[in-house]
Amino acid sequence: MNTNKKPNIIFIITDQQSATMMSCTGNKYVKTPAMDSLAENGVRFDKAYCSNPICIPSRFSMFTGRMPSEIGLKETGFPWARERQDYFRDDMKEKALGWIIKDAGYETKFGGKVHLPCRTTSEEIGFDYICEDERDELPNACADFIKGKHDKPFFLVASFINPHDICLMAMKEFATEGQDKRLVELQKLEIATLEEALKIPEGISEQEFFDKHCPPLPPNFEPQQHEPYGVKKILNQREFKKLARENYSEKDWRLHRWAYAKLTELVDSQIAKVLDAVKQAGIEEETVIIFTSDHGDMDAAHKLEHKEVLYEESVRLPFIISEPGKTKKTVDKTHVISSGLDIFPTICDYAGIKPHEHIKGKSLKPIADGENVNDWRKFVYVEGTYGDMIVSEKFKYMMHDEGEHAEQLMDLEKDPYEMKNSAHLPEHKEVLDELRTHFEKIPKVQQVDKIDWKK
Numbered sequence: 001m002n003t004n005k006k007p008n009i010i011f012i013i014t015d016q017q018s019a020t021m022m023s024c025t026g027n028k029y030v031k032t033p034a035m036d037s038l039a040e041n042g043v044r045f046d047k048a049y050c051s052n053p054i055c056i057p058s059r060f061s062m063f064t065g066r067m068p069s070e071i072g073l074k075e076t077g078f079p080w081a082r083e084r085q086d087y088f089r090d091d092m093k094e095k096a097l098g099w100i101i102k103d104a105g106y107e108t109k110f111g112g113k114v115h116l117p118c119r120t121t122s123e124e125i126g127f128d129y130i131c132e133d134e135r136d137e138l139p140n141a142c143a144d145f146i147k148g149k150h151d152k153p154f155f156l157v158a159s160f161i162n163p164h165d166i167c168l169m170a171m172k173e174f175a176t177e178g179q180d181k182r183l184v185e186l187q188k189l190e191i192a193t194l195e196e197a198l199k200i201p202e203g204i205s206e207q208e209f210f211d212k213h214c215p216p217l218p219p220n221f222e223p224q225q226h227e228p229y230g231v232k233k234i235l236n237q238r239e240f241k242k243l244a245r246e247n248y249s250e251k252d253w254r255l256h257r258w259a260y261a262k263l264t265e266l267v268d269s270q271i272a273k274v275l276d277a278v279k280q281a282g283i284e285e286e287t288v289i290i291f292t293s294d295h296g297d298m299d300a301a302h303k304l305e306h307k308e309v310l311y312e313e314s315v316r317l318p319f320i321i322s323e324p325g326k327t328k329k330t331v332d333k334t335h336v337i338s339s340g341l342d343i344f345p346t347i348c349d350y351a352g353i354k355p356h357e358h359i360k361g362k363s364l365k366p367i368a369d370g371e372n373v374n375d376w377r378k379f380v381y382v383e384g385t386y387g388d389m390i391v392s393e394k395f396k397y398m399m400h401d402e403g404e405h406a407e408q409l410m411d412l413e414k415d416p417y418e419m420k421n422s423a424h425l426p427e428h429k430e431v432l433d434e435l436r437t438h439f440e441k442i443p444k445v446q447q448v449d450k451i452d453w454k455k
Contacts (some may be wrong), residue, residue, distance in 0.1 A: 050338075
């Protein structure tokens with residue numbers, strides 16, 4: 001048992017899980033007892049946003065505390081998956097989360113999905129890699145480590161792949177050529193897992209399934225009025241996305257939602273094994289658990305699947321901090337947080353160290369401890385492929401790069417499903433001016449060929 005005063009820290013990450021995909025949020029169509037148990041003994045942040053709703057940029061931000069724009073990173077593809085290393089610079093890797101926590105006297109371990117720019121490994125950012133598997137082997141490897149002997153506190157990252165397999169549903173049906181077709185041909189395990197999730201329970205007729213068990217269409221199933229051209233550009237970028245919107249029946253969309261829930265339940269069962277190991281090791285009150293995802297999924301909202309767009313389903317995440325004996329069951333609906341920027345200083349705070357000066361995020365530990373935090377930020381900034389956004393407690397401002405309806409203002413209090421653009425409404429002029437001013441002050445994503453790499 002660890003007798004050091006510093007707590008153990010376990011950072012659990014899922015992939016492509018929206019904020020509402022937990023039963024503790026009131027979602028009746030998914031059962032997540034493991035995640036719910038964290039919320040039962042911790043603080044669930046209701047307004048948590050990723051730095052970018054795509055895997056690589058979001059994960060880069062989490063482990064560096066930097067916005068993806070610092071290295072011109074807007075998407076997952078070329079050149080970010082290449083073997084070249086000059087985009088993700090060595091000086092950034094040396095200041096990554098694993099190294100700073102290891103230097104503070106922690107044992108640092110990483111299991112599961114890494115997916116950082118330029119094929120950067122977990123070892124390069126300060127972790128010992130304990131498991132390549134992202135599925136059923138990962139919780140077992142984590143459990144073995146947790147229950148092992150520890151002479152100092154540990155920082156463990158458990159990075160699971162699901163519910164990301166939902167990405168394959170439209171792709172396997174509509175991808176006919178190119179990279180997406182090759183992905184379908186290569187990802188046999190992912191397809192098999194998805195097909196299992198799509199199964200109707202035995203003993204239930206199709207009519208009963210759709211009448212009583214399958215999730216209904218979401219309230220914002222129809223495309224937004226005055227949909228920005230940036231959304232259409234994302235649909236046209238990969239043909240299967242456009243074909244899904246054009247060809248899916250309402251039953252297809254509901255089946256998509258069913259499978260998404262089942263894949264979320266699958267990863268919840270894997271997380272449960274990690275949490276059970278903490279109990280079995282008798283270190284519950286010595287361990288802080290932070291849980292989040294890298295981005296969400298549109299889950300049939302606005303007739304969209306996948307991620308990348310700047311709607312709430314894609315950019316808002318589950319985020320829980322649980323420290324049994326210290327944190328109390330709380331749902332924080334006030335503080336707007338950035339998972340990418342705030343994870344780094346939060347983990348440093350729990351480890352009792354100061355992050356590097358370049359870190360712009362804020363520690364969430366004081367909020368989790370129940371302290372009054374009066375000087376919290378008003379806005380969080382999110383970068384995207386074809387536009388960027390800022391979000392406050394009640395409003396969201398989006399500016400897409402080009403095309404019709406590029407400027408968008410969403411009143412999240414009166415229009416939580418983002419069906420109407422409120423930028424033209426006279427009663428929102430003051431809010432719009434404030435958000436425009438704040439948005440214009442934020443450095444935007446740089447072009448790779450224009451970055452001064454010596455900075």
